[in-house]
Amino acid sequence: MISRRDLLLSIGAGGALLGTSRSSFAAAERVGKMEAMLPPAKGNRVVICGGGWAGLTVAKYLRRENQNIEVVLIERNPSFFSCPISNPWLADLVNLEFLMHDYNQPASKYGYRFINQPVVGIERDRKRVYTPQGYIDYTFLVIASGIRYNYAPWFGEDKDLARQAKLNYPGAMIPGSEHLALKRKIKDFEEGEFVMTVPPGLYRCPPAPYERACMIAEVFRRNKVKGKIIILDPKEDIAPKGPGFRAAFEQVYLGMIEYVPRATVREVDLAGKVIKTTAGDFKFKDANLIPPQQANDLVWMADLIAKDKEGKPTGWADQDPLTFQAKADPNVFLVGDVISPALGVTYPKSGHQANAQGKIVAKFIAGRIAGKEPKPGSLMPDNTCYSMVNGSPQEAIVINVSYEYSESEKKITPKARTINDRSEALAKATYEWARAIYRDMFI
Numbered sequence: 001m002i003s004r005r006d007l008l009l010s011i012g013a014g015g016a017l018l019g020t021s022r023s024s025f026a027a028a029e030r031v032g033k034m035e036a037m038l039p040p041a042k043g044n045r046v047v048i049c050g051g052g053w054a055g056l057t058v059a060k061y062l063r064r065e066n067q068n069i070e071v072v073l074i075e076r077n078p079s080f081f082s083c084p085i086s087n088p089w090l091a092d093l094v095n096l097e098f099l100m101h102d103y104n105q106p107a108s109k110y111g112y113r114f115i116n117q118p119v120v121g122i123e124r125d126r127k128r129v130y131t132p133q134g135y136i137d138y139t140f141l142v143i144a145s146g147i148r149y150n151y152a153p154w155f156g157e158d159k160d161l162a163r164q165a166k167l168n169y170p171g172a173m174i175p176g177s178e179h180l181a182l183k184r185k186i187k188d189f190e191e192g193e194f195v196m197t198v199p200p201g202l203y204r205c206p207p208a209p210y211e212r213a214c215m216i217a218e219v220f221r222r223n224k225v226k227g228k229i230i231i232l233d234p235k236e237d238i239a240p241k242g243p244g245f246r247a248a249f250e251q252v253y254l255g256m257i258e259y260v261p262r263a264t265v266r267e268v269d270l271a272g273k274v275i276k277t278t279a280g281d282f283k284f285k286d287a288n289l290i291p292p293q294q295a296n297d298l299v300w301m302a303d304l305i306a307k308d309k310e311g312k313p314t315g316w317a318d319q320d321p322l323t324f325q326a327k328a329d330p331n332v333f334l335v336g337d338v339i340s341p342a343l344g345v346t347y348p349k350s351g352h353q354a355n356a357q358g359k360i361v362a363k364f365i366a367g368r369i370a371g372k373e374p375k376p377g378s379l380m381p382d383n384t385c386y387s388m389v390n391g392s393p394q395e396a397i398v399i400n401v402s403y404e405y406s407e408s409e410k411k412i413t414p415k416a417r418t419i420n421d422r423s424e425a426l427a428k429a430t431y432e433w434a435r436a437i438y439r440d441m442f443i
Ligand SMILES: Cc1cc2nc3c(=O)[nH]c(=O)nc-3n(C[C@H](O)[C@H](O)[C@H](O)COP(=O)(O)OP(=O)(O)OC[C@H]3O[C@@H](n4cnc5c(N)ncnc54)[C@H](O)[C@@H]3O)c2cc1C
Pocket: 049, 050, 051, 052, 053, 054, 055, 074, 075, 076, 077, 082, 083, 084, 085, 086, 087, 117, 118, 119, 120, 144, 145, 146, 147, 172, 173, 174, 204, 205, 208, 212, 296, 298, 335, 336, 337, 338, 349, 350, 351, 352, 353, 354, 384, 385, 386
């Protein structure tokens, strides 16, 4: 767990990273006498770190469960930017307003406190969360802070190369500036190879890179660019929705998208603009370098990362898969993209999943407070994921997954239904899904 010295350092680093360096360093100077940000809680206080898909859902549904629970949502960004539908936005199929939402409306409507600060420290033994503006004590803590990039497999400990890759070839898997930069790159691209890397292992939104390739191809075609998109994928084949994506690559964007399987990145030569992989070397004019991923910093800070058999960190949170409670701490819940696979199932890291898990976490926390928790396994999440594979006319494909828990086998079984035949009806359903889920979190 974080020490006082680490906390001081992280306040400095977090603040500088997030552009609030002056107040952060002032806070770091006063860390010895850091003050409480809020008056002591009158009853139960739930502090939620991260106002994304999971955190927003927990906040709203906790308040709906029990108005007496004080809910505090801490988020480093001032407004919400959606990764879902950001690929259609790259091709101007929707505008930025479709993706962006304010935190004021749900906080005011459901009566939770929104704090626009970075979380810079977590002390589980004191049940305390730190921001540069002071600390907040909790009864229950929810960590819903999403992913972080892990450039170490590409650049080792060289932080400067990682910084250059992020700056010049952003992964655009964490919303904000990187998406805007990627859109500018695509718009300005003139000709040649545009390379995309699909990360190895677990990563946010498994179909997102393939959908993104389609939307980039849409822009190139519209702009009459002589460009080719090369997807470097460590997997054997496209998944999920493989046949649907392959058909789009071969029929809608013929000759514009080259899919390279079994292409594990061995070396990224930023200066020479070459990516060396197990499937050969690929030169690029420009790129969307999506790096390997892990649970976001806050899970590491709270010392709640799962370990493998050799005791090495897996990179993902160590939670009970039925209740989302941290295995090491009954007062902490881990939800959304941060979580590990468990009981034989890997929940996809999707907004839909994060939203569904958030509702379950709200039930477990409210139930614990009321002294009547649901039975573990009685509430299961689900997933729906649309992918836009054609921009003109707009056409999409979809996967729906439900999950069943067997208590006797101690196993979760997914049941998937995929529609790989792209259609305009599914494109319409994509936007309906997005509107409904934004409404669920914000209105
Ligand atoms: C291109 C793309 C397309 C996608 N398309 C879809 C789709 O069509 N459907 C779908 O269901 N999913 C999709 N996803 C996946 C979806 O975006 C994620 O699974 C979802 O955002 C996960 O929710 P979360 O709450 O776990 O994390 P996030 O939504 O990332 O929320 C985490 C929040 O924590 C905040 N945070 C992190 N650290 C701190 C800190 N120190 N202090 C304070 N706040 C902090 C972050 O700013 C962020 O707001 C897509 C993703 C990408 C990249």
